[in-house]
Amino acid sequence: MPxxxxxxxxxxxxxxxxxxxxxxxKHYNANExxxxxxxxxxxxxxxxxxxxxxxxxxxxxxxxxxxxxxNDAPDEMTAAEQTMHAHFEFMTKLGVGFWCFHDRDIxxxxxxxxxxxxxxxxxxxxxxxxxxxxxxxxxxxxxNLFSHPRYMSGAGTSVSAKVFAHxxxxxxxxxxxxxxxxxSGYVFWGGREGYDSLLxxxxxxxxxxxxxxxxxxxxxxKKIGFRGQFFIEPKPKEPTxxxxxxxxxxCHAFLMKYDLVKDFxxxxxxxxxxxxxxxxxxxxxxxxxNNLLGSIDANRGDTLIGxxxxxFPTDLYDCVMVCCSLLKAGGFKAGGLNFDxxxxxxxxxxxxxxxxxIGGMDTFARALKIAAKIQxxxxxxxLTGERYAGWSTPLGRDIEKGKMNLxxxxxxxxxxxxxxxxxxxxxxxxxxxxxxx
Ligand code: XUL
Ligand code: CO
Numbered sequence: 001m002p003x004x005x006x007x008x009x010x011x012x013x014x015x016x017x018x019x020x021x022x023x024x025x026k027h028y029n030a031n032e033x034x035x036x037x038x039x040x041x042x043x044x045x046x047x048x049x050x051x052x053x054x055x056x057x058x059x060x061x062x063x064x065x066x067x068x069x070x071n072d073a074p075d076e077m078t079a080a081e082q083t084m085h086a087h088f089e090f091m092t093k094l095g096v097g098f099w100c101f102h103d104r105d106i107x108x109x110x111x112x113x114x115x116x117x118x119x120x121x122x123x124x125x126x127x128x129x130x131x132x133x134x135x136x137x138x139x140x141x142x143x144n145l146f147s148h149p150r151y152m153s154g155a156g157t158s159v160s161a162k163v164f165a166h167x168x169x170x171x172x173x174x175x176x177x178x179x180x181x182x183x184s185g186y187v188f189w190g191g192r193e194g195y196d197s198l199l200x201x202x203x204x205x206x207x208x209x210x211x212x213x214x215x216x217x218x219x220x221x222k223k224i225g226f227r228g229q230f231f232i233e234p235k236p237k238e239p240t241x242x243x244x245x246x247x248x249x250x251c252h253a254f255l256m257k258y259d260l261v262k263d264f265x266x267x268x269x270x271x272x273x274x275x276x277x278x279x280x281x282x283x284x285x286x287x288x289x290n291n292l293l294g295s296i297d298a299n300r301g302d303t304l305i306g307x308x309x310x311x312f313p314t315d316l317y318d319c320v321m322v323c324c325s326l327l328k329a330g331g332f333k334a335g336g337l338n339f340d341x342x343x344x345x346x347x348x349x350x351x352x353x354x355x356x357x358i359g360g361m362d363t364f365a366r367a368l369k370i371a372a373k374i375q376x377x378x379x380x381x382x383l384t385g386e387r388y389a390g391w392s393t394p395l396g397r398d399i400e401k402g403k404m405n406l407x408x409x410x411x412x413x414x415x416x417x418x419x420x421x422x423x424x425x426x427x428x429x430x431x432x433x434x435x436x437x
Contacts, residue, residue: 005069005086006350011093012358023354027365030095035372037331039365044336046098046139047091049105051310051342052353053083059345060307066348076108080123088130094357098139098184100338101127103174104147113166117173124177131181139185139336140231140267140295141178143170146191146239156213157193157206157244164209171217179226184334185295186226187267188214189233194240207244211258218263229334231267231294234283236276238308247276248286265294269340270318271301271308280318284325295335296322298360312341312356314363316370320437323364323371337364370437379432387422 014032015024030040056064070086073079084106091099107123110116131137145155145167153159155167178186193210195201221230232255236246245251248266255261266287273283287293299310300318313319326332339360343352374380390396395412398404 002085003082005082005089006093006354009093009351009354012095012354023351023358025358025365026362027369028358028361029365034368035327035375039368040097042326042331042368043361043364044098044139044332045096045361045364046100046336046338047087047094047096047357048338048340049087049099049101051340052090053087054105055342057343057345057348062345065345066343067350069350077119077122080107080119081126084123084126084130088134088136090353091136092134094354096136096357096361098137098336098338100139100141100187100340102142102144103170103177104144109148113169120173120177124180128181138178138181138183139338140187140228141174141181141183142187142189143167143174145170151192154190154192154194154206156190156210158209164213168213168216171213172220175217175220175226176224178228179224183226183228184336185229185231185267186217186221187231187233187295188217188264189235189267190243190245191235192240193245194237194243196241207254210244211254211260214258214260214264218260229294230264231335232264233267233269233272233297234276235269235272235308238275247273247278248283248290248292252286252290252292264292265335266292267295267297267335267338268293269297269299270313270322271299271310272297274301275308279321281321281325284322284329288325288329293325293329293335295332296326296337297340298322298337298364299339299341310340310342311344312339312360314359316363316367316437319363319367320370320374320433323367324374327371327375373436374433377432377436380429383425383429383432387424389422 009023013024014029015021015026017026019026028039031038034042053070055066056068057066058064070082071079073082087099103120106127107120110119145151150163150166151158156164158164158167175186190210195203217230232245232251234245234247234251235243237243244254248268251266252261255264268280268283268287270280273280284293298313300313300315302309302311339357341356341360343356347356391400
C-alpha cells in the first residue's frame with residue numbers, strides 16, 4: 001500500500017441537499033443529467049497542481065503556513081514524486097476527472113536546462129502511470145515562464161534574446177510532455193508579458209516578439225502532431241503593472257492582428273476578469289460571441305482586497321451567470337472548469353483542500369441546474385427579444401441586411417418623431433432571475 005496523504009478522508013460521495021456531512025456533495029452528482037448531459041461532462045472539473053499541492057499559503061507579508069506532508073522527503077525529487085502521488089490521491093477521493101500543471105510545479109529546476117528536462121521526463125513518466133492507474137486525464141499543461149529571475153522582464157517579451165530562446169526551449173519541452181500525457185489543451189498565461197514602466201519599454205517590439213513565440217508554438221504543435229487546443233489566458237496586471245493579454249477583447253485583437261485567431265481559444269479566469277474591471281459574465285459573453293470560449297479557470301476575488309486572491313468560487317449568483325454563458329456556448333469541447341483557486345492562508349490542514357473543492361463543485365452544480373431552469377423557463381430570453389422587437393420591423397430588417405445608408409435613414413427620421421426606446425426593464429429581469437434562483 002502506498003502512503004496516504006489524506007488518511008482520514010474517504011471517497012467523497014453525493015448525499016443530496018439534506019446531508020449535513022462536511023465531506024459529502026450536496027448538489028454535485030456526477031452522473032445526474034442536466035439538459036441531457038451528465039454534470040461530469042458539463043463541467044470537466046480539474047484540480048490544479050500549483051495551488052493544491054505547491055501553494056504553501058504565503059502572501060506578500062509572510063511565508064507559507066500550510067501543513068503539506070508530501071513535502072516531507074530527503075531530497076527534492078523524492079518530494080516531487082510524493083507530491084504527484086498526493087495529487088492523484090486527492091483527485092481520486094474528490095472525484096475530479098482532470099488536472100492541470102506548470103512544468104516547474106511537477107518537477108523542480110536543476111542546474112542546467114538539460115538536467116531540468118531529464119528530471120521533468122522522470123516525473124512525467126510517473127504522472128503518465130498515475131493517469132493510467134486512476135483514469136484521471138490532463139486538461140492542460142503549461143510552462144512557468146514567470147517565476148524564475150531570468151523572466152523578470154518577461155519571456156516572449158523579454159528585452160533579452162537569450163531569455164527568449166530559453167522560454168522557447170521551455171515551451172517546446174512543455175508541449176512535448178503535454179502531448180505525452182495526452183493533454184486536452186495547452187495554456188499560455190503571460191505572467192510577465194507586459195511592463196512596469198513605459199519609459200523603458202518598446203511595446204510594439206515586445207508584442208511582435210510574443211506573436212513570434214506563439215507562431216513557433218503553433219508550428220511545433222503541428223510538427224509533433226499534438227492535437228490539443230491552445231488557450232490564451234487573459235489577465236490585466238499582477239505581477240506586471242500592465243499585462244498585454246489584458247482581457248478577452250485585447251487578446252482577441254492581438255490574435256487577429258498576428259493571424260493567430262484560428263489557432264487559439266481563451267481560458268477565462270474569474271479573478272482576472274474582475275481585476276480588469278469586468279464581470280466574469282462580461283468576459284465569457286465576449287468570448288462566446290466571438291467563438292473564443294475554450295476553458296475556464298474558476299475562482300473569485302474579494303472586493304475589499306486589491307489583488308488576485310484566487311478564492312474558491314462560492315458566489316451562487318456569479319456561478320449562475322457563468323453556467324448561462326457556458327450553456328450558450330454549447331458547453332466545453334477541449335476545455336473544462338479548472339479550479340485555479342487556493343485555500344486561505346489560515347486553512348492549513350490537508351482536509352481544507354477537500355472542503356474548498358466540494359464547495360466549488362456544489363456551487364457550480366446548483367448554478368448549472370438554475371441556468372438550465374432559466375433556459376427552460378424562457379422568460380429572460382423572451383423579455384430580451386422584446387426589447388429588440390423594433391429590429392424585426394421592415395425598417396430594422398432593412399438596416400440589418402445592409403440595405404440602408406445615412407441619407408435613406410435621414411429621410412425616415414425626418415418623417416418619424418422618435419421619442420425614446422422601449423424600457424430596459426432591468427428590475428423586472430432581476431426579479432425573474434431571483435425567482436428562478
Ligand atoms: C495566474 C494564473 C496562472 C495560469 C496558468 O494568475 O491564473 O496560474 O492559470 O499559468
Ligand atoms: Co489561471
